[in-house]
Amino acid sequence: MSEATGPVRLRVAPSPTGDPHVGTAYMSLFNLAFVRQQGGQFVLRVEDTDRARYRDDSEQQLYDTLSWLGLHWDEGPDKGGPFAPYRQSERLETYKPYVERLLADGHAYYCWCSTERLQEMREAQQAAKQPTGYDRLCYGKTREERAQLPGFSETPVVRMLIPDDAPLTFTDVIRGEVNAPRPDDQVILKADGFPTYHLAVVVDDYEMGITHVVRGEEWISSTPKHVLLYTWLGLPLPKFAHMPLLRNANKSKISKRKNPAARLTWFQEQGYLPEALRNFLALLGYSMPGGEEVFSFDDMVEHFDWKRVNTVGPVFDLDKLDWLNGHYIRSLSEDDLTDRLVARLQFDGLLGDEPRERDHEVVRAATPLVQTRMVRLNEAAGMIGFLLVDDHxxxxxxxxxxxxxxxxxxxxxxxxxxxxxxxxxxxxxxxxxxxxxxxxxxxxxxxxxxxxxxxxxxxxxxxxxxxxxxxxxxxxxxxxxxxxxxxxxx
Structure with missing residues (x-):
């Protein structure tokens, strides 16, 4: 099968299901570094098909935090572009012809199994110590035939029909030849009419001309499903690159439920500089040719090479981030740091929306006193807040x-x-x-x-x-x- 050709087009595709995850920034950084080096386009696509977990404010938070971090996209829901719309919920009509084609060609089938029936099936498989996966009760049956059996649901889903000889090996830009486990008959269209990730990501990446799919290594096991869909639909394959996952000190995957640092907004709250966080995220998965630890995004772009991505899951070391942040604070001009301290003190409520001229003068005078002592901007209130409050x-x-x-x-x-x-x-x-x-x-x-x-x-x-x-x-x-x-x- 042919690969996607032409100018490089990469995307990041987060789900608006809560506070933006730091992993979204991590993936965006590497996508953007390669795009800027190659003179391509970076796309922000919002994958909002998980309506049960959808949260109204998440999308704006995503825009705000990525912009704060300096990771700017070329096309997206807020900017538009030649492949709009960039929200999956607004593209439902796009997916229907692809589903119909898969059904007509025998690569997919309807499944009427109820949620309760599927749960009982999984529990029985686990009790028998068998691999879990759909047992194809609905395959080859008409609606009427399936309705005669237990566990029937009126509204069907659509499943892929995974062949016994499904290809399980693919080429990864970072990892070379990769072997993945055999998938089961994945649902590609849910009962509510929304596509699942697996169908939508393939269709959208093709429709938007995405040449490189860069994502976390947890998606390696899903790649054979995607390759099958590309093959069945006669679509050119993008290149795949699976980044190492960010991990806690105990090597577990960093999670918003267990680690506040998994929330991208946490870094703003704690007073980290965006340039320090960019540097830190780059260091987690990348090494510069000269071994430098302090480098700018432009330096990363200039020297970017997928071969320099480290596939070992990096540990999220906040001590290292603090060291980097302190370095960047000391590197700022006094005027720049003054402006950032004023903004931080406004955030902390010590200054109003329109600080008095004297407040600016006080912060400017205090900046040299604290610049060499600060690690994070959130220390400003404790260090110089006494200069800004009334005596009483x-x-x-x-x-x-x-x-x-x-x-x-x-x-x-x-x-x-x-x-x-x-x-x-x-x-x-x-x-x-x-x-x-x-x-x-x-x-x-x-x-x-x-x-x-x-x-x-x-x-x-x-x-x-x-x-x-x-x-x-x-x-x-x-x-x-x-x-x-x-x-x-x-």
């Missing part, structure tokens, strides 16, 4: 209060006395005045002298550099907070 709204954390020694009131009194007359409110002068008053004047070691000040100003035991923070906070607010803690201590 500052929350002093319990562990910070508990860290104060008996000399804290005296330290605060001396600090207020030293700072009140200070005309030059600069980091250097603030530090000089406080060292003179507390270290030299009270004879307290710096480690202990500045602790109560940090608690008073930031509400925390650990914060960005204290004197720089005081300069940003301003003379009046600094004194207000020092006196507020002093009053609280009695």
């Amino acid at each position: 709204d500052l929350v002093v954390e319990d562990d910070a209060l508990a860290s104060l020694k008996d000399d804290a009131p005296a330290v605060l009194d001396a600090a207020v006395t030293a700072l009140q007359p200070l005309a030059d409110w600069s980091t250097a002068q603030i530090e000089a005045s406080l060292r003179a008053a507390l270290v030299d004047g009270l004879g307290i070691k710096p480690k202990f002298a500045f602790g109560p000040l940090r608690v008073a100003v930031t509400g925390r035991r650990v914060s960005p550099p204290l004197f720089e923070s005081m300069e940003i906070l301003g003379h009046a607010s600094t004194l207000t907070r020092l006196m507020a803690l002093r009053s609280r201590l009695g």
